[in-house]
Amino acid sequence: MSLNGSGGWANGVPSIEARELVKRFGTFVANDHVSLQAYAGKVLAVVGENGAGKSTLMNMLSGLLQPDDGEIRLNGRPVRFKSPRDGIEAGIGMVHQHFMLIPPLTVAENVVLGHEPSKGFFDRPAAERKVAELSEAFGLKLDPRHRVQSLSVGLQQRVEILKILYWGSEILIFDEPTAVLTPQETRELFVVLRGLSQQGKTIIFITHKLKEVMEISDHITVLRAGKVVGQLETASTSAQEIASKMIGRDVLPEVHKEPPSFGELALVVRALSIQSDLETMAVRNIDLEIRAGEILGIAGVEGNGQSELVDTLIGLRPASSGTVELRGKSLLVGSSGLKTAPARIREAGVACVPEDRRERGLVLQYTVADNLILGMQDDALFSQAGVLNRGKIRAWAQTLVKQFDVRPRRSDVPVGTLSGGNQQKVVLAREFSENPDLLIAAQPTRGLDIGAAQFVHERLVEKRDTGTAILLVSAELDEIFALSDRIAVIYEGQIMGVFPASSVNEEEVGLLMTGGSTHAAEQSIDLSAPALTQGT
Template sequence: MNDQPKPILEMLGITKRFPGVLANDHVDLELYPGEVLALLGENGAGKSTLMNILVGLYRPDEGEIRMRGQRVEIHSPRDAAALGIGMVHQNFMLVKTMTVAENIILGLSDLPFVPDLREVSRRIRELSQRYRLQVDPDAYIWQLSVGEQQRVEILKLVYRGAEVLILDEPTAVLTPQEAQELQGVLRIMTAEGKSAIFITHKMEEVMTFSDWVRVLQQGRLTAVRKTGETSPQELARLMVGREVLFRLDRKDCVLGEKVLELHSVSALDDRGLPALREVAFDIHGGEILGIAGVAGNGQSQLAEVVTGLRRTAQGRILIRGKDLTHASPLELIRAGVSHIPADRIGMGAVGNMAVADNLAMKGYRGSPLSERGVLRPRNILEFAKRMIEAFRISTPTPNTRIKFLSGGNIQKAILAREIDACDGLMVAVYPARGLDVGATEAVRKMLLSQREQGLAVLLISEDLEELLTIADRITVLFAGQIMGIVPSAETTVEMLGLMMAGVPLADLPALGTHDPTPGSSPA
């Protein structure tokens, strides 16, 4: 109707202070209908704060928000939803024991006392067809793969009539193919005039998904670029404030003794279904073995089996030739196994304990952190200070509860503890997930230096570039089975992508058998 498009959403001069930190410093944001805006920045740059202000979880200290030109006050996520703003969080907010339909209507305010679930299902089917978000409304959440759960989250928003979708690192849990599908979904939505804000660290995604990029650095908006007129190199520089090395220096390493051996290991998942089927491989000292695969194909179970957190149903696990198949986590820790878990807050750290206490979680058992069962608080503090400095963990004090740190800094604290305790095998699960370019670089350097010190590294990652850059060999898990093990120098993203979709290495030359639905879960 109007030739001059008006922004659907404006944030003007948004400022948010936390004690000692200026999380947002007069940040401006404009979003036009039908547009995808990428919000780029390091951990702690203020992206999440800005988005949390937009969805009503925080109140800004200064500045105003305008929706369709009207000034609005957003006090709660409900206010935001009423304005048509919705967010897909990194950790999905779904009730696992409820169905898709039940989850989608959960929290709707204008629901009749007895909701007509059949009508709801019908609308969900309609919407999922329109946006190509294939999902069964009557399936339970726990039956769905991570990719499908994300579709439910997006459906939840469009069901409520969201016009502005905020996606917090949506591709972190997807395969390359699923990420492409998501891109398609966004295209349909933007064609209808909906718009999206996309939080990410990944340059390639900025380039493929977005129309505009806004870069935040230390709470300030440092650059606004049209995606077509910029390059990944420029964006990385704008984000970090210096040139970033995309290539890491990987020295040739002499292979040491066999550190980890798996002999046809099988294991069950929490539901009692087979999660690993006769997995066999070994890792030598001075070697990084990468595990690729779509989330939910047995990677987390593999890490748990190797670290003693999950029972091995069949097969044998040897560490330095010693049979530790049914060993407890403690026995494996004593055998020199370190573990960087995928779930940082849930497993890697005790949120309500101090940073220092969390850093001491592996070393507290003995001198110098404790003597004969009595903790040595001074030594714990000293150890913590040393770790905080060596790993550049940004925390107000060592006594700050760790849950108040940013995700990247929590990860650094876990890394610090695990690397310090590691004496043989490092099991790293998605170690760089959600980290910014600078921190990712640091994590990868640390893993490489572990390797150079002759340790064995089992690296589970969803980032194929990462695996190709730092792993010596890569194996792909699909439905709990190994599709093949290849030296990383002799493989490509395409090969890995096909194996991730369930094509065994042996069948690879026959490229005609491409399975178009790689996202289905093993259930």
């Protein structure tokens, strides 16, 4: 690999260069002869799907991991990092996807950690002064004395950025920095990044959001399955081209979807109210109906009662009042509050792809096979008299792994070692295999790359077509519109309206989601009310 491959303006020596880097974890090759170049004053975007090896590559560049083969060069000179200390010394700073911050410590303590100003004792005033100066200089407003645990995610990221600036880093690596940010925070971050770039810093920006790539980067390195599959200049490429390189085929912008064939009523929710943890009303007196073979999308900004609603439907949270029926059978019975045990609800035919797959969907330390039978372990198929039948479980798991394209195609590895997209495939495989009457999918593509998201979408539509009622909860309007047959908008625990998907547009729904102007809301309800009646 030579320098010449990277394009016209990049005639200078790259400030950092990877040459043929190889990294293996056991038999898995995370990086397979990966090369890239980044230049001072430019923003390099490194794009690729989850599991393409982006983070591994960056961890090697920053010294956290050591390559098995290949070479890293700084300004043309080969370097070898044995630990992050060496990377920091060499001027490389990384803002990690999962922040490297210590929540109980203050902003100042986090920033100076490892390089503390000291007069024998920790010189706190000096640390706070320096951090205040830095945050002033780079437009990252922060109070050095606040504890990190009390900060919003956006502000925590500022602390991370301040930290690497405090180190005097010239090469700044951002590992999926926008994954956790609101659109507003993302815009602010981009302003900061442009400023840093203009000051001559080298910026490496990892993402799988193509819109951001086009907006912020100067050049692009595309990774797929641990290999570099493209080095592009942003000015002369398109999101389409990047996407096709990323997933190895052209993007299918829309999920192919036949018109729904509605069956009988599956889920009927009447006058349901649910309390939040703070004992305020999270869900207020809502009515919902879903028919077999239909996807009902609940659109809403997060925190408007969706999570509580899902919890109640799967038996994790009692309702305050109201009724929930699945195929005519009540799901809300019980002596202590309106709640049924989750196991009973599963038996009744409800499956759920939970919002937080790592927390609720999977036991990360368990193997893929064990995760695939969670909740079904007492099924005669998998155990006899409480003794697991390993052979049958393995065979079952292998089938599902193949069917759901889980990679690596193995059922005996801990599920936590899989990429996010493949973890979600495992959850999907398990929940689908129960053949539920009602499938709840909460934020089913959160954090997934295009390929995995599309896979999930296709499977959900397939499931709908086999006659399952699907309740989709998503904060992403694109997703709501791509999948839903009908859309219910939730705002502050109330359903603002239910519309056939074809009768509303994103703007109208967006307005309702944010509590919108009542006039517009009324109008859109008026417009769609007749269609709704016809639809149901």
